[in-house]
Amino acid sequence: MINRTFQLETLTCPNCAAKIETVLKKMKGVKDVEVLFSSSRAKVSFEEDTTNQDEIKKTIESLGYDVLGVK
Amino acid sequence: MVKISKGQRLIISGLVILLSFVSGYLNFNPIVRDAFMIAAAFVAGYPIALNAFRAIKYGIVGIDALVTLAVIGALIIGEYWEGAAVTFLFMLGAYLESKTLEKTRSAIKSLLDLAPNTARVIRDDKEIEIPAEEVMIDEIVIIKPGEKIPVDGTIVEGSSYVNQSAITGESIPVSKTIDDTVFSGTVIESGYIKVRADRVGEDTTFSRILQMVEEAQDKKAKTQKFLEVFSRYYTPGIIILAVLVLIITQDIELALTLLVIACPGALVISTPVSIVAGIGNGARHGVLIKGGEVIEKLGTVKVLAFDKTGTLTVGRPKVTKLKAFHGQEEELLKLTAIAEAYSEHPLARAILEEAGKSFENLPSPEDSEIIAGHGLKAKVEGRTILVGNRRLMEISNIKIAQEVEEYISQEESSGQTVVITADMDRVLGVISIADDIRDGAVELIRRLKTKGIKKIVMLTGDNERAAAAIANKLGLDAYYAELLPEGKVEMLKKLQDSYGTTAMVGDGVNDAPALASADFGIAMGGAGSDVAMETADVVLMSAELNKLSYAIGLSRATVINMKQNIYFAIAVVMVLIAGVLLKLVFLSSGMLIHELSVLLVIINAIRLLGYGEKNNDTAK
Numbered sequence: 001m002i003n004r005t006f007q008l009e010t011l012t013c014p015n016c017a018a019k020i021e022t023v024l025k026k027m028k029g030v031k032d033v034e035v036l037f038s039s040s041r042a043k044v045s046f047e048e049d050t051t052n053q054d055e056i057k058k059t060i061e062s063l064g065y066d067v068l069g070v071k
Numbered sequence: 072m073v074k075i076s077k078g079q080r081l082i083i084s085g086l087v088i089l090l091s092f093v094s095g096y097l098n099f100n101p102i103v104r105d106a107f108m109i110a111a112a113f114v115a116g117y118p119i120a121l122n123a124f125r126a127i128k129y130g131i132v133g134i135d136a137l138v139t140l141a142v143i144g145a146l147i148i149g150e151y152w153e154g155a156a157v158t159f160l161f162m163l164g165a166y167l168e169s170k171t172l173e174k175t176r177s178a179i180k181s182l183l184d185l186a187p188n189t190a191r192v193i194r195d196d197k198e199i200e201i202p203a204e205e206v207m208i209d210e211i212v213i214i215k216p217g218e219k220i221p222v223d224g225t226i227v228e229g230s231s232y233v234n235q236s237a238i239t240g241e242s243i244p245v246s247k248t249i250d251d252t253v254f255s256g257t258v259i260e261s262g263y264i265k266v267r268a269d270r271v272g273e274d275t276t277f278s279r280i281l282q283m284v285e286e287a288q289d290k291k292a293k294t295q296k297f298l299e300v301f302s303r304y305y306t307p308g309i310i311i312l313a314v315l316v317l318i319i320t321q322d323i324e325l326a327l328t329l330l331v332i333a334c335p336g337a338l339v340i341s342t343p344v345s346i347v348a349g350i351g352n353g354a355r356h357g358v359l360i361k362g363g364e365v366i367e368k369l370g371t372v373k374v375l376a377f378d379k380t381g382t383l384t385v386g387r388p389k390v391t392k393l394k395a396f397h398g399q400e401e402e403l404l405k406l407t408a409i410a411e412a413y414s415e416h417p418l419a420r421a422i423l424e425e426a427g428k429s430f431e432n433l434p435s436p437e438d439s440e441i442i443a444g445h446g447l448k449a450k451v452e453g454r455t456i457l458v459g460n461r462r463l464m465e466i467s468n469i470k471i472a473q474e475v476e477e478y479i480s481q482e483e484s485s486g487q488t489v490v491i492t493a494d495m496d497r498v499l500g501v502i503s504i505a506d507d508i509r510d511g512a513v514e515l516i517r518r519l520k521t522k523g524i525k526k527i528v529m530l531t532g533d534n535e536r537a538a539a540a541i542a543n544k545l546g547l548d549a550y551y552a553e554l555l556p557e558g559k560v561e562m563l564k565k566l567q568d569s570y571g572t573t574a575m576v577g578d579g580v581n582d583a584p585a586l587a588s589a590d591f592g593i594a595m596g597g598a599g600s601d602v603a604m605e606t607a608d609v610v611l612m613s614a615e616l617n618k619l620s621y622a623i624g625l626s627r628a629t630v631i632n633m634k635q636n637i638y639f640a641i642a643v644v645m646v647l648i649a650g651v652l653l654k655l656v657f658l659s660s661g662m663l664i665h666e667l668s669v670l671l672v673i674i675n676a677i678r679l680l681g682y683g684e685k686n687n688d689t690a691k
Contacts, residue, residue: 012169014299014339015134023129036289038176038347063129064122 001031004053006042009066011035016065023063027051077118077166084115084159091155108151115158116142134334137310138662141330145658148323156659157331164666171673175344178351178680179284185237185256186277190221203255204272212266220253223275224266231262238277239613240357279604280612283361284354288347290362294633295342302339305644309333324657331661332647337668341636344676349629352682357612358622365608368591369626374570375524376563378577378585379531379538380417382595383545384506386578386614388417390425391487395500396475401429403500407492409433410449410456414441418490419458421504444532444555446490457493460534462553469493475501483536486544508544515616516545522623526570530559530585559585576619578603593619628682636672643668 011017017035020042024033029050034043044056057067075083091107116139123135138161145154173180187203191213198213203221206212211227214220220233230248235241237256244260247253253266256277272278291299313329316322346363353360360366377383395403408426411419412435426433436456439449445466446459457467461479464471471479471491475498479489487503516527529550531538538552551562559575559582567573567590575582575589578596586592587606594607596614604610611618647664650656656664 010169010173012165012172013134013336014343015302015334015336018299019126019131019133022131023126026129038288038343039285041289063125064118 001045002048002053003043003045004056005071006044006057006060006067007069007071008035008040008042008060009068011037011040011065020060020063020065023059024056027056027059030056077162080114080118081159081162081166084111084155084162087111087114088155088159091152105151108155109146111155112142112146112151112158115155115162119158119161132310134306134336137306137330137333141327141658144323144327144330150324150658153658157662160659160662160666164662164669167666168669168673171670171677172344175348175673175676175680176288176351178348178355179288182237182281182284182351182354185219186281187219187221187255191215206268206271208268208271210268212268214259214264214266216259216261216263218259220255220257220259220266221271222266222268223255223270223277224253224268226251226253226264227267229262229264231264232260234258234260235613236357238280238357239615240355240618241613241615276604279601280354280359283359283604283610284350287359287361287365288350290364292342292346292363292367292633294367294637295346295363298338298342298637302335305335305338306333309648325651325654328651328656328658328661331658332644332651332656332665334665335640335644336665337640337643337672338637340669341640341672342633344673345629345633345636345679348676348679349625349632349682352680353622353625356618356621356625358618358625359604359610359612360622360626361608361610365591366626366629368572369574369609369623370630372524372572372574372590372623374526374528374566374573375519376566376573376575376585376589377527377529377547378559378575378582379529379533379541380506381578382509382576383512383529383541384508386417386506388421388488388504388506390421390502391505392482392503393500394478394503396472397497397499400500403492404502405430405433406451406456406499407458407490407502409451410436410439410447410458410492412436413439414447417506418488418504422490422502455495457495458490460489460491460553464491464493464498467493467495469495469498471498480536483534484540486537486540488533488537508541509614509616511616512545515620516547518620519623522620522627524623526566528566530554530562530575530582532556532559556582556584560588563589574609578614593622595619625682629679632676632679636675639675640668640672 014037017037021033021035024030024044029047030044032045053070060067087107088111091104094107095104119135120139123139126133127136142154142158189200190203190206191198191200192206193211206222212222226247226249232244233247233253234244235257238254254277255275309329310333313326317326346366349366350360380386393400393404404426408423411422436449436451439447441447442463445463449456457463479501482489482503487505490502492499519527526548529542529547531552532554533552535552538550542550554562563573563575563585572590574591574593575585576593577586583602583606586594591608592606593609594603595611609622647661651661
């Protein structure tokens with residue numbers, strides 16, 4: 001299990017945070033997601049053999065949100 | 072595809088709408104006018120539709136989808152102006168909201184900018200500049216006037232005035248010299264110092280504060296959780312209503328307008344913006360509040376329980392009097408100091424400090440055992456020595472003579488704490504120790520009472536009489552003395568049961584359990600104390616008492632701000648629904664009201680950044 005924090009572009013509505021959270025939760029291998037509205041971050045824990053950081057990043061970007069960095 | 076920014080897109084669609092008006096005014100063919108409007112709707116609507124489409128792929132029908140649907144509907148029924156206006160206003164709203172939201176978060180961002188970037192260290196006898204996070208522990212760092220200290224460390228050479236506002240919120244420079252601790256992020260105003268790095272990179276107090284502030288801003292308030300649940304039902308509810316309206320009245324425009332107002336934007340944003348602004352304001356003033364729920368609770372505190380030593384008092388007890396009942400005063404001090412050599416207790420430190428003035432290189436005790444809450448038992452030069460309070464004497468069956476008891480009572484009544492030294496047969500002597508009351512403590516207690524705190528009490532492990540003396544001086548409502556750490560926890564429970572929300576205020580050094588078990592803990596002088604920063608819900612970075620009333624005032628202001636936002640947002644939602652159903656509000660005006668309300672809520676939160684306690688400075 002890996003934990004990663006994705007720094008997103010500034011989120012402007014709590015609904016956006018909820019949307020990203022819902023989508024990431026549905027991803028295979030993703031165990032836990034918390035999208036923080038005020039700090040515009042997504043905290044994701046996932047199984048490394050099922051998915052990876054890049055895939056999660058791509059999913060967030062496919063929703064139309066830029067990923068500025070990963071920690 | 073050509074990428075154009077949101078701002079550019081907004082300007083283009085605005086211009087196209089303008090063109091449409093101009094062509095209408097010049098009496099061009101209406102087709103030209105309508106074509107411009109449709110074009111504008113497409114320019115501004117494209118990213119909305121794109122977002123809607125992206126979300127729908129994952130099975131989510133969001134606000135983007137509803138707006139897109141409403142616009143398509145408007146275009147089909149020939150309401151070109153409405154379609155263009157809705158998309159334009161939606162985009163404009165989102166753009167302005169992101170700009171103003173940044174402002175509410177600016178206080179926290181500005182903290183980030185205070186982080187030190189580079190450090191000058193000595194390596195291989197040469198002074199070199201390296202990134203601050205690459206300094207290694209125990210390395211010697213050189214800091215010149217005007218520079219930021221890049222590490223937490225101890226001064227090994229030089230002295231200076233340091234502006235610690237990054238940590239404590241207090242901008243009056245503090246004098247620091249050899250053996251003093253300095254913090255990363257603070258600035259040297261004058262002087263030149265060399266510092267040995269104790270903590271570097273992410274372990275420094277400053278980095279940890281930053282991490283905690285960043286986490287705090289997203290810890291949701293109870294109200295916020297409730298509103299999120301509400302909005303989860305509100306949006307689908309409005310959609311169903313729209314469908315019903317369409318079926319029953321066959322009024323497409325009415326149904327489409329309902330879709331536009333289906334997002335309770337102002338409502339869901341009402342609490343997070345206030346909280347971010349409130350926490351940001353606090354962080355800039357040396358008050359770290361850990362999240363929305365804490366803010367809500369802090370505003371409703373009924374009882375404040377203070378720890379005595381280090382909180383209401385300076386926390387640097389000093390020996391004021393020595394009294395030997397058998398032998399010499401000097402011998403008493405020496406014996407007690409040897410017995411206490413390993414003790415970390417503040418009273419022990421006072422004794423050791425006093426002994427250090429008269430003796431050099433005192434030997435260590437052969438053996439020592441701490442008896443928690445009572446004192447200790449040590450072996451010195453073959454004798455068993457007891458150092459501690461009355462109860463230690465009782466449980467060790469040492470008789471306290473009448474004469475000794477009278478002396479102790481008299482000392483305690485004048486606010487002294489006494490330490491009794493005995494061997495296994497009798498009391499050898501008594502050492503009186505006192506701790507000064509902190510500056511501004513009396514003023515703080517008075518001010519807290521005007522802020523609606525019902526009861527202000529003191530919890531202390533100290534003796535009854537010393538506690539009474541201090542409680543009287545400060546004007547406290549009650550005091551509870553001779554408490555062990557567990558006793559403090561129990562007393563807090565009782566206070567909670569009888570009066571309601573109780574906050575424990577302590578320095579986090581020896582009251583961590585109490586801080587953790589109160590409804591919430593407030594740690595004072597938290598900078599540098601890990602336990603305090605971790606366990607407390609509110610951390611006052613400096614040891615100044617006036618920060619406490621600032622924290623409470625700020626929380627109240629934040630809660631009020633939140634409530635204003637919520638009531639306003641609810642009113643807007645109701646007005647919108649009523650307006651739509653009464654056919655007073657249509658697509659574009661619905662969107663306008665919606666976006667305006669979101670902006671007003673954010674602007675209201677920005678006001679919190681300016682919160683300040685005016686009499687705060689004069690109180691010192």
